[in-house]
Amino acid sequence: MKKIVLFVCTLILTLFSSAQQAERIKIEVAPNGRDLKIYPLPAKEGSPVLFINQYGMPGFEIEGESRFEWSEYHDATEGKPESINATKITYYNNLDHDGFLASVESIELEYYDRLPGEAHSTKLRYINTIEITYYDIMQGPPKQGKIKSIGNIQLDYAYGFDNEGKLTRAGNYRIFYHQEDNRSGKSGKPDTIEGNDERLQLILTTLL
Structure with missing residues (x-):
């Protein structure tokens, strides 16, 4: 059974799996095209697996039976x-x-x-030596505060009325979406991926 741990502050928790720059980073794109799980480090059996979302909020996920010890300090770590x-x-x-x-x-x-006043204020900057940068407030709501790069992988998001704020580029990959149309069951969902990038494993969950 999979357990998910969530933190408040700049945290949120679920799963990471893939690597430092020698290994492939994995990015999972949700059906809405906006929610991401980014796994930059390799998973170790029996250990929590670290991930971040599109805003750089870190978290981890645990598979199987697990034993937890909880903080009992009456401070920001309590619970x-x-x-x-x-x-x-x-x-x-x-x-x-x-x-x-x-x-x-x-x-x-x-x-x-x-x-x-800065979009990256108090956000995650490094996971070990992997640097993370963010789009600034001048980019507007579709991009501001979202990850611009992780390591040497660049990310970009859609502007405009149709599919605004959805991931459109990850490294050398381009992601295309169905047009937003309430009359269609495919409205706004991921459609296809184009390109190739050996540094990256990109997964559109609706294509599984």
């Missing part, structure tokens, strides 16, 4: 897991990032400083 099976989990304890996920075993997470 959050300190370990899952043998995997130790730590959190930040500072003004800008209090209670934010800091590490999952050997995986370290770093965040941007708090910068009022």
Whole structure:
């Protein structure tokens, strides 16, 4: 049975699976084209698997039976897991990032400083050495605050009335959607992928 752990702050939790730059990053695109799960690190059997969504919110997912130890401190970590099976989990304890996920075993997470008015303020910046950048507020609602790049993989999203805010590019892949039309059961859903990129595994869940 699969267990999903969720954090508040700049966290959200479910699954990561694929790699540092030597291995392929995996991106799963939901049927709405807007919700992403990005898995930049390889999964280890029995360990939580780390992922981020399109806004850089980190999380992890656990397969099978698991043993949790929960924080009992009366602070920002209260009620959050300190370990899952043998995997130790730590959190930040500072003004800008209090209670934010800091590490999952050997995986370290770093965040941007708090910068009022900046779309990347307090968002996840590094997963180990993998850098994450974001679209700024000048890009408008379809893009602002969403991931612009993870490592050397560039992401882009649709402007305009039709399919606004949906992922349209990931590395060398292009993603196309059915036109939004309430009379069609395929309205706005992912249609096809074009291109090839050996750095990346791209999955449209409606094509499975």
